[in-house]
Amino acid sequence: MNIKVDIDLAAVQIMWLFLMMKITLVGQSVWMIFELTGCMLCTIYVITNIKYVPRNALMLVIALVMSYLVSTLVNREYNGPWITYTGVEFTWKIILYFTVSWIAIKKRGSNNIAKASWNCLMLYWVPSIITVFAQGRNVIDNANNVYFIGNKFNVAYLNVVMLCLLLFLNNERKEYCSRSFVLKINSKKIEVFLFYTIIVSIDYYMKAYTGLFMILFILILAILSRYLQFRIAKKWSGFLNFIGKPLIVTISVVASGLVAIILEAIMNIPTIGAYLASIGKTGNILSRTLIYKNLAEIIERKPLIGYGYGSAIVSRYFGPNAQNGLAQVMIYTGILGTFLMLLITFYCCKAGWQSKGSQSVAFLYAIYAFILSATVEITYGGTFFILLAFYCACGWEKKLNRGDMYE
Secondary structure, rough: OOOOOOHHHHHHHOOOOOOOOOOOOHHHHHHHHHHHHHHHHHHHHHOOHHHHHOHHHHHHHHHHHHHHHHHHOOOOHHOOOHHHHHHHHHHHHHHHHHHHHHHHHHHHHHHHHHHHHHHHHHHHHHHHHHHHHHOOOOOOOOOOOOOOOOOOHHHHHHHHHHHHHHHHHOOOHHHHHOOOOOOOOOOOOHHHHHHHHHHHHHHOOOOOOHHHHHHHHHHHHHHHHHOOOOHHHHHHHHHHHHHHOOHHHHHHHHHHHHHHHHHHHHOOOOHHHHHHHHOOOOHHHHHHHHHHHHHHHHHHHOOOOOOOOOOOHHHHHHHHOOOHHHHHHHHHHHHHHHHHHHHHHHHHHHHHHOOOOOOOOHHHHHHHHHHHHOOEEEEOHHHHHHHHHHHHHHHHHHHHHHHHOOO
């Protein structure tokens, strides 16, 4: 019996399953072999299909990767061999996150790649949900619970990706809204709404409130884009077109880092302080405030290239990490790497903006969810890069469908 393997779909699935996540039941050394094998297979795929990647896009990714790599290697003695290895491996993965996604969507189309991504991620999502309930709900916090793919943040971010893919696959373009971002929720499919209910319930059960916020944020935008378009079509379309502009997305990333500066002032607002106290989050926010106060000192020591990916510099002083996505990127790569991250965000969103009026707005919503969550969590990583790559490729796909050429 002949078994035909679709190379393009397989490359994307390998990227998701072996380069993005880790099965906790598998030992570190064994999983390292899986990761390296996956990286090599994806690299071969990219090399043999490199003609599908626009040169300027490739140069941007290489520049971003070099900022991570240089910082990691320069700080190798300070960080030690293991962190240096993970940093070098992550730089390798960054190239693959972008190029594998771009090539696969260019060759097979966004719908096929989204379906392949959904199907393979279900292999991790179902066991993750089972282990969440098997672990039970901690009275205080579930942060230390270990599930199928790691802690509650890993499961919560997987839920966000699954939601994004589901919205993408279950929505279609409205012909009369060709100049606006519109999503249509398919209310006829009970299983779709069942999935929405499950991921919301799971995040609440795990006390993964950041992930819960991300899911509700995406769902609210999706619902509003469907039901408000009839009454306030012009205003709503104008708002969605505004937030879809690449400069606005990039400014939002910068703004997410400013929280580290203004959080203390926000905490002093009586209404906000009282609300946080009522939900038991005052201590959590105060600890973040303490971390933020000391970040400037750390960044000032190595402002240009940072401390290298995976550096534990923050945890050596007062916290597990920077507790802010952009601040963490700056600690890892300095001003140079942070600028390049912003530049590639702008580039991908500029390309993705070409697909406005299509189902790819689901990726834009997810990107914004990660940006908003980056105000208090570390969300500018592999998943964020893949979402940018998918959104970017959808824009290229739209241009090709109109008969345009790649820039």
